[in-house]
């Protein structure tokens with residue numbers, strides 16, 4: 001955790017007075033006069049609190065806020081506003097600004113706000129840390145931790161396989177934190193979500209004016225991850241264009257930002273993840289072989305939760321404590337039959353599904369004792385194929401139930417989103433759930 005404070009304001013008087021009073025309180029304070037300088041500093045170090053002027057020449061406060069939240073989501077940002085409009089305030093709050101202080105600054109109030117902001121930062125860091133722990137004492141989880149310990153301190157590129165929600169990002173993060181790159185950035189990039197025409201700008205950044213809309217320069221993911229780790233998520237979904245661009249940087253270790261002719265050299269460790277069978281995608285011609293072999297130096301396989309159900313009690317206990325603390329709620333008591341039911345469920349959404357279930361219970365269920373009846377899950381049944389169904393109706397309903405439960409779990413039991421994803425009406429999905437006896441979201 002870092003308790004340093006960064007003041008960003010173009011008025012020298014404000015910078016000086018804030019630095020003065022905050023240093024008197026014993027804080028480490030740095031000051032800069034522009035958004036551009038701020039962005040540069042936060043990409044090399046995470047501050048506990050940034051005091052950020054809304055109106056800045058060049059890159060404005062809102063844009064700077066967005067960049068800070070991108071690289072250091074736990075940094076508390078307090079906006080300094082001379083005459084901020086309601087819209088700006090709403091926008092800033094939505095983007096994660098913690099508070100506002102008005103000019104002219106009231107020193108007493110400012111110090112108080114900063115202290116609260118640093119406390120908030122501490123809590124956010126603690127919370128993130130506990131959510132970064134890899135829980136589980138089963139043989140596959142122990143083996144996984146051991147593999148991480150061996151691979152982490154090397155430069156080896158790791159390719160992580162696993163179903164959705166098994167903890168691929170968590171493992172990527174652990175590899176980073178246990179490496180010598182730990183004090184530099186861990187930058188995650190979801191390869192399936194980048195629009196085709198922004199690929200280069202996302203990866204390599206751009207200079208001001210490189211294209212319409214490029215009103216200020218932007219660092220790409222490779223540059224942000226310099227001396228750190230770049231996590232390429234969903235690599236199996238990279239478009240051919242992106243595959244070609246990434247391959248080139250891996251070969252040359254350098255690139256040019258869009259609109260610039262000066263190459264930037266970077267030292268980045270790549271960790272990638274996918275839930276697709278990449279070797280098959282390669283055979284089908286969807287994934288370049290040269291890129292595959294570059295990424296797949298050390299393959300990791302994370303087992304689905306149904307293959308280490310003995311970890312369920314520990315996981316439940318862990319999330320129970322974390323979410324009770326985070327939401328200021330009492331820790332729940334899960335009865336033996338509740339735990340037993342959870343150990344006999346097949347968790348199609350894996351640890352994420354279990355985490356969401358516990359979080360929902362901690363927040364939504366008022367009583368402390370949680371029994372099997374309070375859980376919106378049912379004992380897993382044998383796969384439909386091994387059933388001896390007496391009628392077509394029975395067989396197709398069993399399949400439909402299994403399919404819908406899996407899809408609902410994938411969408412955190414949100415009926416509208418699930419219906420959209422599988423291409424039916426919300427009301428139709430709701431009727432089918434009722435007919436098949438599938439309980440609704442968190443309300444058994």
Ligand SMILES: Nc1ncnc2c1ncn2[C@@H]1O[C@H](COP(=O)(O)OP(=O)(O)OP(=O)(O)O)[C@@H](O)[C@H]1O
Pocket residue numbers: 131132133134135136162163164165166167168169170171275351352355
């Ligand atoms: N062994 C574990 N111990 C504690 N938490 C875990 C474990 N495995 C997964 N989690 C938690 O489950 C959630 C899902 O994990 P993560 O995002 O890493 O999954 P993923 O494999 O990247 O999924 P997706 O393919 O859907 O992106 C996270 O909140 C993560 O912290």
Ligand SMILES: [Mg+2]
Pocket residue numbers: 168169233
């Ligand atoms: Mg993921």
